[in-house]
Amino acid sequence: xxxxxxxxxxxxxxxxxxxxxxxxxxxxxxxxxxxxxxxxxxxxxxxxxxxxxxxxxxxxxxxxxxxxxxxxxxxxxxxxxxxxxxxxxxxxxxxxxxxxxxxxxxxxxxxxxxxxxxxxxxxxxxxxx
Amino acid sequence: xxxxxxxxxxxxxxxxxxxxxxxxxxxxxxxxxxxxxxxxxxxxxxxxxxxxxxxxxxxxxxxxxxxxxxxxxxxxxxxxxxxxxxxxxxxxxxxxxxxxxxxxxxxxxxxxxxxxxxxxxxxxxxxxxxxxxxxxxxxxxxxxxxxxxxxxxxxxxxxxxxxxxxxxxxxxxxxxxxxxxxx
Numbered sequence: 001x002x003x004x005x006x007x008x009x010x011x012x013x014x015x016x017x018x019x020x021x022x023x024x025x026x027x028x029x030x031x032x033x034x035x036x037x038x039x040x041x042x043x044x045x046x047x048x049x050x051x052x053x054x055x056x057x058x059x060x061x062x063x064x065x066x067x068x069x070x071x072x073x074x075x076x077x078x079x080x081x082x083x084x085x086x087x088x089x090x091x092x093x094x095x096x097x098x099x100x101x102x103x104x105x106x107x108x109x110x111x112x113x114x115x116x117x118x119x120x121x122x123x124x125x126x127x128x129x
Numbered sequence: 130x131x132x133x134x135x136x137x138x139x140x141x142x143x144x145x146x147x148x149x150x151x152x153x154x155x156x157x158x159x160x161x162x163x164x165x166x167x168x169x170x171x172x173x174x175x176x177x178x179x180x181x182x183x184x185x186x187x188x189x190x191x192x193x194x195x196x197x198x199x200x201x202x203x204x205x206x207x208x209x210x211x212x213x214x215x216x217x218x219x220x221x222x223x224x225x226x227x228x229x230x231x232x233x234x235x236x237x238x239x240x241x242x243x244x245x246x247x248x249x250x251x252x253x254x255x256x257x258x259x260x261x262x263x264x265x266x267x268x269x270x271x272x273x274x275x276x277x278x279x280x281x282x283x284x285x286x287x288x289x290x291x292x293x294x295x296x297x298x299x300x301x302x303x304x305x306x307x308x309x310x311x312x
Contacts, residue, residue, distance in 0.1 A: 010161050031189050033157055033196060033212075066182065068189050069283040076266045104182050111263050 004045040012038045013064060017045050022056035031068035039074035043081070050085050057091035058082070063098075063126075065105070072108065079112055079119065086118035093120045100125045146221040154203065154213040160192045167220060183287040183312045184220070184227045190280045191231035191308065192218055199233040200303050223311075226289060232307040240296055240304050246278065247294050247308070250285040258286050284310055 004017035013028035015038075024046070030038050049055055060082070067075070079094070086092045096112070098105035106123065113121040142150060148170060151163060167188060171181045195216035203213045216233035235243070253261065262282045285292055290311045297305040 011157070031193075033193055066185065068186070068193065069280040070193075072266060072283075073279055080267075099178075101178055102182070103179050104186075111266060114263060115267070 004041060006041065013067075015042060017042070017049070019049060022049075022058045023061065024058060025061045025063075027061075027063040029066045030064060030071040031066065032071075035068075035070040035074040038071065039078065043078065046078070046081070050090060055090060057093070060092065060094045062094065062096050065099075065102070076112060079116060079121075083116045083119040086120075092118075093122065095122050095124050097124045097126050100127065146223050148220045148222065150217070150219040150221075152217040154215050155192055155195050155199075155218070156213050157196065160189065160196070163192075163218070164188060180227065180312060184229065187229045187284050187287050187310050187312065188218065188220065190284050191229060191310070194280060195231055195233045198235055198239070200235050201233070227312040228309060229312070230307065230309045232305065234299055234303045235306045237298070237302055237304050240306070243306070244294075244296065246281055247292065250281060251291045251294075253285070255286075258282060262286055284308075287312060 003019055004015060006012075006015040008014040008028045011029065011031045013026050013030045015024075015026050017024040024042075026042070032038055046058075049058070062075075082092050082094070096105075096109040098109060106125075109121075109123045113123070149163070149166070151159070164185060168181060168185055171184065176184075195218070196212055196214045199214035199216050201215035214233070216231065219230040221228055250258065250261075262279070265279050265282055288310045293309040295307050297307075299305050
């Protein structure tokens with residue numbers, strides 16, 4: 001299977017999914033009008049990864065500094081989907097990284113992590129830039 | 130004459146604390162450039178990070194609502210995904226707060242639905258808005274809205290005072306809509 005690598009554009013984030021290690025990184029900003037442009041390829045890659053015979057644990061590193069509401073909705077869909085996989089036995093860790101002074105991103109992390117049952121969602125404060 | 134006319138126009142805007150105002154056809158590209166200029170300006174003025182983010186977020190959601198819902202729209206399939214929508218976005222400062230106003234024409238038949246949504250949000254307190262946001266985040270998307278509901282909640286959530294809005298009939302099929310948010 002091929003890795004997924006998308007470089008950041010004006011309104012879309014850097015995305016890197018390494019199938020050999022199970023590490024998926026999403027970083028930067030996401031505010032396209034249509035969030036499926038950004039998240040469609042990620043969903044497809046996750047689905048094919050999870051369809052593998054014995055996928056490695058997934059480590060999802062998210063370091064977004066800003067995203068719009070339709071991206072928020074897409075992120076929630078992604079976490080719900082991953083939570084289902086985690087309930088079915090797949091090990092998944094999400095690291096939600098945000099700058100210590102960034103109350104907005106901290107709050108979003110709390111919004112997302114609520115009601116996830118099997119997915120390990122870690123809020124990680126960073127020093128910022 | 131010419132200078133006097135436009136100086137008057139410029140000072141009228143300056144008196145209202147306007148940082149910038151855009152009127153015309155908005156596209157995703159225009160949104161990006163205006164947004165960059167806005168963040169730059171606020172950062173140079175040493176506005177705190179959280180305020181910059183709130184203003185920027187409301188600006189993006191309001192502009193994307195114009196792009197999606199303006200009744201005066203030119204879209205072409207020749208160049209992929211070109212969508213130009215007529216509207217107005219104004220950002221300014223007043224009494225130590227930033228404010229963002231967006232306005233556009235919309236189809237009259239959609240007014241009641243939008244008015245009901247905005248009234249619901251205006252009558253909610255901070256905690257209710259936050260709970261409503263979390264609830265809508267988990268809802269399946271509505272077919273016709275292209276994500277409009279969650280966008281309005283995001284706008285209300287960033288506001289420091291209840292949102293203000295108004296509608297004015299243009300003709301039998303369209304109304305002028307305007308939304309003002311203070312941060």
